Amino acid sequence: MRTITSMILSSLVFSAQALLAQVPHFGPGPKIEFSNRMHDYGKIQEEDHFAVHRFEFTNTGDKDLYIQRVESSCGCTTPAWTEGAIPPGGSGFVETSYETTGRIGTFSKSVTVYCNAVNTSFVHLDIRGEVVREGVQHSGVEIPDLGRLEFDKPSLSFDPLFDNRIDTQSIRITNRTPYSTHFTAPNESELPPYIRIVQLPSGIEPGQSARILIAVDGSALDPYGFGATQIPLMTDNPVMPYTGIYVTYNRKQYFPTYSERQLKKLGKLEMSTVEHQFGPVVPGDIVETHFVFKNMGKGPLQIKELFPECGCLSLESSQFKIIGTQKTYPAATLAPGESLDMLVRFNTAQKTGYSNQSIWVVTNDPRNPEFRLRVGAILPEPKTPECLTCPR
Numbered sequence: 001m002r003t004i005t006s007m008i009l010s011s012l013v014f015s016a017q018a019l020l021a022q023v024p025h026f027g028p029g030p031k032i033e034f035s036n037r038m039h040d041y042g043k044i045q046e047e048d049h050f051a052v053h054r055f056e057f058t059n060t061g062d063k064d065l066y067i068q069r070v071e072s073s074c075g076c077t078t079p080a081w082t083e084g085a086i087p088p089g090g091s092g093f094v095e096t097s098y099e100t101t102g103r104i105g106t107f108s109k110s111v112t113v114y115c116n117a118v119n120t121s122f123v124h125l126d127i128r129g130e131v132v133r134e135g136v137q138h139s140g141v142e143i144p145d146l147g148r149l150e151f152d153k154p155s156l157s158f159d160p161l162f163d164n165r166i167d168t169q170s171i172r173i174t175n176r177t178p179y180s181t182h183f184t185a186p187n188e189s190e191l192p193p194y195i196r197i198v199q200l201p202s203g204i205e206p207g208q209s210a211r212i213l214i215a216v217d218g219s220a221l222d223p224y225g226f227g228a229t230q231i232p233l234m235t236d237n238p239v240m241p242y243t244g245i246y247v248t249y250n251r252k253q254y255f256p257t258y259s260e261r262q263l264k265k266l267g268k269l270e271m272s273t274v275e276h277q278f279g280p281v282v283p284g285d286i287v288e289t290h291f292v293f294k295n296m297g298k299g300p301l302q303i304k305e306l307f308p309e310c311g312c313l314s315l316e317s318s319q320f321k322i323i324g325t326q327k328t329y330p331a332a333t334l335a336p337g338e339s340l341d342m343l344v345r346f347n348t349a350q351k352t353g354y355s356n357q358s359i360w361v362v363t364n365d366p367r368n369p370e371f372r373l374r375v376g377a378i379l380p381e382p383k384t385p386e387c388l389t390c391p392r
Contacts, residue, residue, distance in 0.1 A: 029118035030088075031061035034125070041129030044100060051098045055125050059086045061118065064356055068114045068309065070094055071228055073154045073246035077109045077127070085354045096127050105147050105176060106130045110154035112248060114226060116358060116372070122226055122250075126154060146239045147176035155246035161218045162254040168198060168216075174209040177239045181205075184234040192229055194220035195247065200233075216249060224251045224305055224362045224370060253304075255366040267301030267334070269365040270294045271373075276344075278377040284349045291342045291373055295334040297365070303332040303340070305362035313357055313375070316343045344375060351379050 034057045044051045059065040064085040072079055076099045082092030094113055108128040114121065152172040161167055175181050182203035191197075199213035214231065221227070231245040258266070272292035281287055295301035306315060311324040317340055320330035334340055346357065356376035363369060 028063065029061050030059055030063045030065035030086075030116055031119045032065055032113075032115055032117040032123065033058050033060045034123060037123065038126040038128075039096075041098075041127065043130050043132050046100045046102075046104060046131050046133045048100055051100055051127075051129065051131075052095065053127060054093045054095045056091060056093050058091045059088055062088050064088075064354055065090075065092070066116045066356065067092065067094070068116065070114070071112045072096075073110045073112075074244075076103065076107075077111060079111045081113070085356065087354075094125060096125065098127060098129075100131045103131050103148075104133050106150065107148075108151070108154050110246075112226075112228065116356075124155075124157070146178065149181065149235070149237065149240045149243050150174045150176050151245070155248055156214055158216050158247070158249040160252040161216055161221075161249040162252055163218045163221070163224070164254045165219070166215050166217045168213060170199075170211045170213045171245060172209050172211050173201075173204070175204045175206050175237075177237055178206050179237050179239065181235050181237040184236075186232050186234075190232060194218075195229065195231060197231070212245065214245065214247065216247065218249075218251055221249075221251050223307070224253065225360060226250050253362070253364070253366075253369050255369070258366060263367070264298060266297050266299040267295050267336070267363075267365055268297030269301055269363050269368050270296045274371065275374040276376075278346070278375070281348050281377040281379055283351060283379045286345055286347050287377065288343060288345050289375060291344060293334065293340040293342065295336055295338050298336050300336075300364075301334040302364040303330065303334070303361070304364060305360065306330060306342075307360040308357075309360060309372075310357040312347045312349070312351070313359065314345045314347075315359065316345070317341060344373075346375050346377065348377055348379055351377070352381050353379060355379055 034055055036055065039053045041051050064087055066085060067081045067083070070079040070081050078097045080095040086092045094111065096111055098107065098109065108126065110124050110126045113123045113125060150173065156169045156171055158167050158169065180203060183200055185197055185200050194217045196215045197212070198215050199211065201210035204210045226248070228246065228248045231247060233243050233245065235241055235243065276289040278287050293303060306322060308315060308322060308325055314324065315322040319332045319340065332340060348355065354376065356374060359373040361371055361373060
């Protein structure tokens with residue numbers, strides 16, 4: 001009996017260790033946690049004009065959280081969000097507003113939230129529901145619900161999209177209208193050079209479905225990290241003459257599995273620091289700091305990409321100069337033992353409170369392929385000028 005009990009306990013300990021090993025461990029920094037990521041409106045009236053929902057989130061990390069941008073899968077959905085710093089323990093929101101006018105039928109849309117959280121750089125939020133119309137009479141004839149062309153998911157997400165290969169995914173479209181529908185593929189000039197439509201049905205009958213196959217070429221893209229685009233589709237369906245497929249991607253470098261011996265032969269990045277806080281600063285001042293990149297490996301180290309994520313930052317070194325958020329990707333290469341000193345200027349004009357900004361970095365070091373450098377300052381709120389002529 002003791003042997004069986006011991007075996008059971010050992011099994012439980014082993015299972016617990018295995019489960020713990022699967023739990024991701026994140027370092028210090030801001031963390032974003034949403035109370036929910038999907039909202040079903042149910043039936044909503046077209047005459048409401050807009051269906052609004054607010055997704056609440058909390059910063060469960062130990063540093064300020066920033067929502068950098070929010071992108072919608074469709075122009076029918078307008079996002080709004082908490083701007084500025086969300087301190088540790090603080091809360092914020094992302095609000096979606098779906099336009100109901102002229103959109104009778106079911107819908108499924110999404111917004112993508114990009115932020116500086118260490119547990120996830122982006123979050124998909126989904127909304128769905130059905131827009132209905134009361135029995136509106138026009139010239140004595142009730143306007144019917146003619147349905148719509150529906151996709152089985154709000155977007156195609158290529159995550160990760162490696163820089164040395166082409167990835168393909170499919171999306172199913174269903175004809176919920178009473179009309180036969182034929183598609184017209186966009187011209188090559190209307191598509192990004194990294195997108196290709198592999199399979200597009202010539203047409204689908206009412207109630208039928210078909211698959212559309214999309215290929216994304218990771219080697220044909222320039223920037224790393226997150227991006228999005230929309231593929232336009234034209235139809236001869238009078239209900240929906242235009243529709244589109246929303247595509248998101250997270251482009252990453254491909255690295256084979258290296259042994260420790262192989263890793264020692266590669267370039268190895270060492271940073272002087274990855275964060276600089278200026279402390280209290282007078283608004284409008286331009287403050288400066290330095291970040292030093294050093295190659296501590298035995299092979300060449302490539303700094304493939306440097307991108308200031310705020311127009312208030314400019315970068316300068318002997319090999320490049322980047323002003324604001326211009327799309328510049330310097331191919332700076334450091335030989336073993338070589339260093340690169342990068343000057344960072346932070347223009348604090350029109351900044352208030354705790355202002356933290358970041359610089360996106362991509363290198364060919366498989367141990368540290370992508371990360372962000374951060375600079376921050378504390379800027380007092382502008383004081384209201386005292387009225388010298390007002391009565392006391």
